[in-house]
Amino acid sequence: MFSKACEYAIRATLHIAQESLKGRRVGLKEIAEAIDSPVAFTAKILQILSRNNIVQSLKGPTGGFEIEHGQIAHTKLSQIVFAIDGDKIYQGCGLGLSKCDAEKPCPVHFQFVAIRDEMQRMLEETSVLELAEGLEQGLTFLKR
Amino acid sequence: MFSKACEYAIRATLHIAQESLKGRRVGLKEIAEAIDSPVAFTAKILQILSRNNIVQSLKGPTGGFEIEHGQIAHTKLSQIVFAIDGDKIYQGCGLGLSKCDAEKPCPVHFQFVAIRDEMQRMLEETSVLELAEGLEQGLTFLKR
DNA sequence: TTAATACAGGATAAATTTGTCTTAAAATAA
DNA sequence: TTATTTTAAGACAAATTTATCCTGTATTAA
Numbered sequence: 001m002f003s004k005a006c007e008y009a010i011r012a013t014l015h016i017a018q019e020s021l022k023g024r025r026v027g028l029k030e031i032a033e034a035i036d037s038p039v040a041f042t043a044k045i046l047q048i049l050s051r052n053n054i055v056q057s058l059k060g061p062t063g064g065f066e067i068e069h070g071q072i073a074h075t076k077l078s079q080i081v082f083a084i085d086g087d088k089i090y091q092g093c094g095l096g097l098s099k100c101d102a103e104k105p106c107p108v109h110f111q112f113v114a115i116r117d118e119m120q121r122m123l124e125e126t127s128v129l130e131l132a133e134g135l136e137q138g139l140t141f142l143k144r
Numbered sequence: 145m146f147s148k149a150c151e152y153a154i155r156a157t158l159h160i161a162q163e164s165l166k167g168r169r170v171g172l173k174e175i176a177e178a179i180d181s182p183v184a185f186t187a188k189i190l191q192i193l194s195r196n197n198i199v200q201s202l203k204g205p206t207g208g209f210e211i212e213h214g215q216i217a218h219t220k221l222s223q224i225v226f227a228i229d230g231d232k233i234y235q236g237c238g239l240g241l242s243k244c245d246a247e248k249p250c251p252v253h254f255q256f257v258a259i260r261d262e263m264q265r266m267l268e269e270t271s272v273l274e275l276a277e278g279l280e281q282g283l284t285f286l287k288r
Numbered sequence: 289t290t291a292a293t294a295c296a297g298g299a300t301a302a303a304t305t306t307g308t309c310t311t312a313a314a315a316t317a318a
Numbered sequence: 319t320t321a322t323t324t325t326a327a328g329a330c331a332a333a334t335t336t337a338t339c340c341t342g343t344a345t346t347a348a
Contacts, residue, residue: 041337105284182307298339
């Protein structure tokens with residue numbers, strides 16, 4: 001569904017959010033450990049998230065990653081997905097046609113639009129805060 | 145959503161179905177032309193579809209690919225997707241966890257299950273016949 | 289000021305997916 | 319039977335994605 005990079009991005013963001021809510025800043029290695037991801041690759045992804053201002057990074061001792069408190073409730077999954085994978089999840093024909101729309105649709109155009117719309121709605125409605133709370137309550141998990 | 149291979153597979157199958165309904169057998173080159181796909185790669189995919197008995201192939205002059213008439217109405221998109229991409233579309237955690245279920249879910253488990261179930265239902269309900277008919281009626285297109 | 293710590297960024301490498309090429313095998317028709 | 323046509327299959331190559339490594343830069347605390 002998503003690229004590996006995007007999966008790591010969501011997991012990393014949720015872990016940072018969870019720690020930020022507790023007033024803690026987290027380092028790269030701690031993040032990679034918490035979400036069970038390759039450290040160096042995770043660093044690349046965090047760079048992108050930082051450039052897109054989805055997370056904030058601070059260098060030096062006591063540095064690390066965090067998310068502004070006020071931001072956590074407003075950041076939606078859709079922003080993370082868009083930062084990493086772009087809009088190809090919403091755009092783009094399900095059968096790979098270079099162009100495909102209601103005027104001149106591929107054979108599965110309308111079926112796919114229905115599912116993609118639901119996916120988009122879900123990503124835009126789901127906030128980092130609510131998911132981080134599920135983690136904090138021990139209801140959900142970031143690695144297994 | 146799907147791999148390139150899977151996209152070609154669906155497009156190729158639909159073209160073969162469309163021609164089979166008209167009593168015509170189609171060669172590899174004609175298929176690749178009709179769906180605008182790389183010939184040699186399409187050949188590989190057709191091999192897989194043939195081995196999985198989703199299409200039938202015949203060698204030699206007048207040979208080519210076809211689908212048994214009785215089969216066209218019964219073949220569902222899900223069979224094509226499964227033959228090429230396996231069950232990783234239905235299985236597998238949305239965030240890439242090695243294990244993820246209702247007992248110990250990832251943070252987006254239930255949101256993803258809902259969307260995946262709808263996708264699965266759609267793939268299992270959509271037949272090659274109905275899509276080939278849309279093509280034959282000029283309502284839908286396999287290349288653009 | 290200096291040493292240590294932690295992220296940033298570029299180069300590089302491994303793995304996977306996508307795609308090509310060549311030869312073999314099968315089948316038809318002359 | 320033989321020449322021709324067409325798919326089958328394996329080896330190979332290109333492109334993309336995933337992942338690593340090394341050096342630079344910023345920051346903090348002593």
